[in-house]
Amino acid sequence: MWPVGEDLAGAKWHRPVDRIGFAVVSNAIKRDHQNYLAHGGLGFILGDGRLNYGRENLVEAYYTWHYRRGCSFPLTASHFDSPRL
Numbered sequence: 001m002w003p004v005g006e007d008l009a010g011a012k013w014h015r016p017v018d019r020i021g022f023a024v025v026s027n028a029i030k031r032d033h034q035n036y037l038a039h040g041g042l043g044f045i046l047g048d049g050r051l052n053y054g055r056e057n058l059v060e061a062y063y064t065w066h067y068r069r070g071c072s073f074p075l076t077a078s079h080f081d082s083p084r085l
Helices: 031-038
Strands: 002-010 015-027 056-068 071-081
Touching: none
Parallel strands: none
Antiparallel strands: 002 015, 015 056, 056 071
């Protein structure tokens, strides 16, 4: 797994309470864990050992616009790329 991300305050564009951010994450299951599940092992990610294990990728971005004290509007976008079954 390798996560990368950033979260910035809006001071640079004269909106100090606003926030913008993004994250990129890529996950995969190791071969020894795949073998463990294939031989009947249990874990928090349950599988029957016949699944198509592959890398799972996530990209997410957001902007939070603060209208006034106690009132904000978030805008988010996400993309998931999961292994095929």
